[in-house]
Amino acid sequence: MSDIDPLMARLDAIDAKLDYVVARQRYVEEFVRDMTPVAREGIGVAAAQLADWEERGWFALASELFVLLERLADAYGPDDVHELADNVVQLVDTVRNVAQPDVLELANDATDVIHHADEVEPVGPMGMAMATRDPDVQHGLAIALEVLRQLGRARGGPSVAVREGKPSAAPRRATKGSTPAAPKAAKAAPATGPVQWEGRAFTPEGFLIDPSTWDDDLATKMAAGLGITLTDEHWTVLRWAREDCLASGASPNVRRIATGSGVGTKRLYELFPRTPGKSVAMVAGIGKPVGCV
Amino acid sequence: MSFPFAPSTPAPQGGTTPDAPRRIALICSKGGLDECYPVLIMANAARMTGIECSVFFTFYGLDVVTASRVDDLHVTMVANPTSPMPTMVAGLPGMSKLTTTFMKKKLDELDVPGPREMVGMLADSGCELYACELAMRMFERTADDLLPQVRDVITATDFFEKTTGADIIFV
Numbered sequence: 484m485s486d487i488d489p490l491m492a493r494l495d496a497i498d499a500k501l502d503y504v505v506a507r508q509r510y511v512e513e514f515v516r517d518m519t520p521v522a523r524e525g526i527g528v529a530a531a532q533l534a535d536w537e538e539r540g541w542f543a544l545a546s547e548l549f550v551l552l553e554r555l556a557d558a559y560g561p562d563d564v565h566e567l568a569d570n571v572v573q574l575v576d577t578v579r580n581v582a583q584p585d586v587l588e589l590a591n592d593a594t595d596v597i598h599h600a601d602e603v604e605p606v607g608p609m610g611m612a613m614a615t616r617d618p619d620v621q622h623g624l625a626i627a628l629e630v631l632r633q634l635g636r637a638r639g640g641p642s643v644a645v646r647e648g649k650p651s652a653a654p655r656r657a658t659k660g661s662t663p664a665a666p667k668a669a670k671a672a673p674a675t676g677p678v679q680w681e682g683r684a685f686t687p688e689g690f691l692i693d694p695s696t697w698d699d700d701l702a703t704k705m706a707a708g709l710g711i712t713l714t715d716e717h718w719t720v721l722r723w724a725r726e727d728c729l730a731s732g733a734s735p736n737v738r739r740i741a742t743g744s745g746v747g748t749k750r751l752y753e754l755f756p757r758t759p760g761k762s763v764a765m766v767a768g769i770g771k772p773v774g775c776v
Numbered sequence: 777m778s779f780p781f782a783p784s785t786p787a788p789q790g791g792t793t794p795d796a797p798r799r800i801a802l803i804c805s806k807g808g809l810d811e812c813y814p815v816l817i818m819a820n821a822a823r824m825t826g827i828e829c830s831v832f833f834t835f836y837g838l839d840v841v842t843a844s845r846v847d848d849l850h851v852t853m854v855a856n857p858t859s860p861m862p863t864m865v866a867g868l869p870g871m872s873k874l875t876t877t878f879m880k881k882k883l884d885e886l887d888v889p890g891p892r893e894m895v896g897m898l899a900d901s902g903c904e905l906y907a908c909e910l911a912m913r914m915f916e917r918t919a920d921d922l923l924p925q926v927r928d929v930i931t932a933t934d935f936f937e938k939t940t941g942a943d944i945i946f947v
Contacts, residue, residue: 737824738889738897748900757797757826775821776888 690764690771694729697768706766709755713766717754720744721767734764734772799828799942801935806947807836809851809876809891813883815947816840816894823901830942831898832935833926834908837947838915841907841923846892850876892923899925904938906930 536542580586596603606614614620677684677692681701684692691697702721706713713721723744727735737760741748755762760772800822804815815831822829839845853859853866853875865871880890889897899905907922909931919929930938 737901741897741900748897752823752901758824760824775817775824776894 686771688771691768694725694768694770697725701768702766709762709766711755711762711766714754716746716750717766720746720751720754720763724763724767725769728764728767728769734769736760736772736774736776738776797826797828799830799939801939801942801944802829802831803935803944803946804831804833804837804840805835807839807845807849809849809879811947812837812840812849812891813888813894816891816898817888818945818947819898819903820894820901823898823903828902828942829898830904830906830935830939832906832908832930832932834911834932835914838907838911838917840891841895841905841926842917842921843923844921846895846923847890849891851879895923895925899927906935906938908932909934 615624675687678687678689679685681704683696683701686692691701703713706717711717720740724735724740727739727743735743737748737751740746740760740763741751744751746754751759751763755766764770764772800819802815802819804812806812815837819829819831833841839849850872852872853861854863854872856866859866861871861875866875883890895905905926907919907926907929909929912918912929919926922929936944
């Protein structure tokens with residue numbers, strides 16, 4: 484009896500499995516029976532739909548689209564598409580802006596005007612001037628000007644903000660950096676230091692730099708260099724000019740020397756020919772006079 | 777040993793020989809206070825720089841060397857685009873007198889001598905001053921009406937002949 488128990492248990496298990504298989508078979512049969520009319524209907528609809536699509540040219544369009552895609556693939560590489568993707572957001576933004584109701588309405592109104600173009604009267608310069616009194620025209624002009632301004636900025640002139648990292652900006656920046664350097668170099672070139680003569684320092688033009696290093700002997704030598712033999716009259720002028728310069732801090736001009744020393748303009752030009760102002764200052768060991776009187 | 781730095785000799789100009797000094801010829805055609813000063817000051821500066829200089833006074837510029845008028849030169853702001861004063865206001869009676877007084881005061885502060893003294897300085901410095909013969913007849917003036925510093929009354933042709941090789945500057 485003990486040998487039969489496990490056998491019975493296994494038979495029970497098989498019986499249970501058999502029941503399950505039979506039940507599933509029944510479900511499938513029921514499903515097929517239920518679904519057959521529905522599927523038949525579905526296929527009919529699908530066929531009708533496909534026929535409809537065929538009739539409407541969807542398939543012809545799709546095949547043409549494939550041809551188009553093939554051509555696109557021939558002409559553009561993956562890099563181009565990648566680049567395009569960067570601009571897609573901007574593109575969509577633009578489309579969205581254009582698709583705003585007020586913009587569309589404006590476009591509609593504008594086409595309305597064009598449709599009724601034969602109803603408006605021709606306008607000359609006077610009429611244009613008169614039209615500018617209309618507030619609507621004024622606003623329109625303002626908007627048109629703003630649009631023009633944007634168009635002008637698009638030309639890439641100096642008022643356009645240069646974006647960082649753009650290759651076109653690099654040469655522009657390079658020239659900006661190099662231009663200020665050039666005048667500096669040119670400026671440095673003509674600079675010359677003091678000139679030594681008779682043991683004293685002079686400006687390149689010939690004016691004694693330190694008036695305290697001046698003495699009568701130097702004055703005589705300088706005057707001789709200028710072709711002047713110093714007389715008492717010369718010395719009067721020289722000493723007056725020196726005193727005046729040390730007192731006032733500035734070299735006297737011709738008029739001041741002529742009236743101050745008492746020799747007069749005419750005699751001054753005779754004593755120190757051609758350039759009396761400069762010659763007196765030079766021989767008197769004072770700075771170059773400034774002023775033009 | 778000679779002095780190595782002679783006062784810089786201006787480079788010769790025009791058709792003159794290299795040794796000839798530089799020459800300029802100024803033509804003073806306007807008699808306003810503000811219009812005569814550029815001539816007088818430029819001429820004086822030229823002389824101080826060793827440049828030979830002649831001045832030809834013609835049309836209203838003749839007033840600058842006319843003894844009875846040289847101290848009465850005026851400045852007006854009418855039709856002066858650089859003036860801050862509106863032309864309508866500048867045209868009011870007495871405005872010219874006011875602006876003249878103001879300018880003379882300014883010039884005095886800068887120690888710029890009056891036109892009469894400037895003319896004297898120019899003559900003393902060796903600048904040649906000439907009056908226009910045609911303008912003299914037009915304004916019915918004689919040589920006695922002019923300042924003593926005027927060297928001669930000559931025609932424009934004479935002036936150009938006298939100033940051969942000079943740079944001509946019309947003011």
